[in-house]
Amino acid sequence: MKRLIVILMLSGFITGIQAQRVLSLDSCRNLAIANNKTLQISKLKMEKAHYEDKAAFTNYLPKISASGGYMRFGDEISLLSDAQKNSLGNLGTNIGQALMPGLTEFVTQLGQINPILGQMAQQFIQSGKLQGVEQALNQAGKDLADAFRTDTRNTWVAGVMLTQPLYMGGKIRAYNKITELSKELAGKQYDTETQNLVLSTDEAYWMTVSLSNKKKLAEGYLNLIRKLDEDVEKMIQEGVATQADGLTVKVKLNEAEMNLTKVDNGLSLSKMLLCQLCGLDLTEEITLADESVENVLAETVSEEELNQGADQRPEIQSLEIANQIYQQKINVVRSDMLPSLALIGGYAATSPSVFNSFEKKFRGTWNVGVMLQVPILHWGEGFYKVKAAKAEATIAKMQKEEVKEKIELQISQSKFKTEEAQKRLALANRSMEKAEENLKIATKGFREGVIPTSNVMEAQTAWLSAQTEKIDAQIDIRLADTYLKKALGRLQVQ
Missing domain, CATH: 1.20.1600.10 (Outer membrane efflux proteins (OEP))
Structure with missing residues (x-):
């Protein structure tokens, strides 16, 4: 028992020394x-x-950056006025109305010269084939007006730009x-x-x-x-x-x-x-x-x-x-x-695009140039x-x-x-x-x-x-x- 106590005391003393x-x-x-x-x-x-x-x-x-965006417009950009659109839509009718007085007088004079030809011309006018021509011209005018529509209410833009400082x-x-x-x-x-x-x-x-x-x-x-x-x-x-x-x-x-x-x-x-x-x-x-x-x-x-x-x-x-x-x-x-001088270049694309008339497609083109800025006043x-x-x-x-x-x-x-x-x-x-x-x-x-x-x-x-x-x-x-x-x-x- 005494030996155990001595061992414990020694171990505690050694532990205390080691802990310090x-x-x-x-x-x-x-x-x-x-x-x-x-x-x-x-x-x-x-x-x-x-x-x-x-x-x-x-x-x-050089710095390269990409950007993109979407814009919704309330009205689209129009290259034609409302009067021009209406005129193209009634192209055949307008032409018919303009030609009808002269055509009637021509048929009358033709009938006096040659009754048979005058009668045939009168029958052609009354047959309605002339109205078909007017309708065809109206449709062509309307198609032409539609071709001028830009449809820019939904516009998408994307581009990549490179900038290299020169001076x-x-x-x-x-x-x-x-x-x-x-x-x-x-x-x-x-x-x-x-x-x-x-x-x-x-x-x-x-x-x-x-x-x-x-x-x-x-x-x-x-x-x-x-x-x-x-x-x-x-x-x-x-x-x-x-x-x-x-x-x-x-x-x-x-x-x-x-x-x-x-x-x-x-x-x-x-x-x-x-x-x-x-x-x-x-x-x-x-x-x-x-x-x-x-x-x-x-x-x-x-x-x-x-x-x-x-x-x-x-x-x-x-x-x-x-x-x-x-x-x-x-x-x-x-x-x-x-002054400061920089080289710039990039590629930009839009939808609708204008590189092949107005198309609802993403199309773009590259660009390169220099930019010079000179403080003046x-x-x-x-x-x-x-x-x-x-x-x-x-x-x-x-x-x-x-x-x-x-x-x-x-x-x-x-x-x-x-x-x-x-x-x-x-x-x-x-x-x-x-x-x-x-x-x-x-x-x-x-x-x-x-x-x-x-x-x-x-x-x-x-x-x-x-x-x-x-x-x-x-x-x-x-x-x-x-x-x-x-x-x-x-x-x-x-």
């Missing part, structure tokens, strides 16, 4: 980059700019260049977001390391106060120390316990912040690789890198690209003032737009110069902070050596009874302050190095 994740600075950076929503949005913006660049290039290529005043080339620069700008903005995220991650990481070391320091200090409290209690019992000395130590003990509680809470919150940046669960137990490192050393920046200035900053590069985009926008606006609109675009380009250039000046100032400040942090660390190390020596002497003198309790507590407080200053100096020198790399635009993931 150990994170280095690089792994925290990589997790933050992989899980940050802002960077994911920046990646999508890069993808969007890539496809916009692809779309802009297609403006060099657009440089607009296509400028727009294509803008999309290329926009794609590059999206990449630089992604670099900026990445460096900002890495900076925030580094700050949270080293803050956690600092609080973890301060927790160990607070625990060590609490142990010192507890040991002193035990010694003073013994000395009170032996009559060597007073109750006042005991109460003073008790107060210090309570302060040490409260300080440990504050540091522990701060460490928990700092780890939660780091987990949030890394995309981990806020309650996940993590351990940082640098928590156990006694001396945190910063990477050195070469003199050559320090002399690079602000040119490597993605913000400056982004503003330079933006300036180029504004220059291309001037070309786009100016192109509106220039727009009351200076294009001129004013060019002036406005040039003003925007000038604004972008001045903004770049202003930001560059601020970044150069930031670089100088970061250099001074790095030097200051190095000096502070050197002073903290010397103070630490003196505080440790003073604590040893005070502790030894207290045990020998030649140094009062107050002096021991002062030595312990000085030791705590020196240890805290050393931890802060170590973290400051690492953060100062991070800030300097960020100012130089060199804060990249390994």
Whole structure:
């Protein structure tokens, strides 16, 4: 039974060790980059700019489009008037009425000349055969009127059109260049977001390391106060120390316990912040690789890198690209003032068609030509737009110069902070050596009874302050190095 309990305890201990994740600075950076929503949005913006660049290039290529439509009209188009239609429909009757008086007179005169022929002509008129001719002519006239019907009440149209730009005043080339620069700008903005995220991650990481070391320091200090409290209690019992000395130590003990509680809470919150940046669960137990490192050393920046200035900053590069985009926008606006030439061609079909009289069939024909557009008078609109675009380009250039000046100032400040942090660390190390020596002497003198309790507590407080200053100096020198790399635009993931 005891063996089973031991095995269960060991397995639970091993499981607890395995469940706790150990994170280095690089792994925290990589997790933050992989899980940050802002960077994911920046990646999508890069993808969007890539496809916009692809779309802009297609403006060099011919465009082919198809269109179709149907229209219902209330009345059809008529090529003949109502009077003309009526006249054609009564063509035979009208001709008969026009010829009948003359024909009657002709038959009468023929009868006087030759009674037999006159009688035969009279019989032909009375036989009705002439009315048949009139009806045939009426029908022919009606057929002719029907042939002129368009029947356009139901109209169908379909066509295919090809357009090839030949010269657009440089607009296509400028727009294509803008999309290329926009794609590059999206990449630089992604670099900026990445460096900002890495900076925030580094700050949270080293803050956690600092609080973890301060927790160990607070625990060590609490142990010192507890040991002193035990010694003073013994000395009170032996009559060597007073109750006042005991109460003073008790107060210090309570302060040490409260300080440990504050540091522990701060460490928990700092780890939660780091987990949030890394995309981990806020309650996940993590351990940082640098928590156990006694001396945190910063990477050195070469003199050559320090002399690079602000040119490597993605913000400056982004503003330079933006300036180029504004220059291309001037070309786009100016192109509106220039002629444009395009080749066009296509095929169009309609129903009813008019290529073989009016037919209710789909018939069409091809067409090809060129289209030239020349602006003549727009009351200076294009001129004013060019002036406005040039003003925007000038604004972008001045903004770049202003930001560059601020970044150069930031670089100088970061250099001074790095030097200051190095000096502070050197002073903290010397103070630490003196505080440790003073604590040893005070502790030894207290045990020998030649140094009062107050002096021991002062030595312990000085030791705590020196240890805290050393931890802060170590973290400051690492953060100062991070800030300097960020100012130089060199804060990249390994």
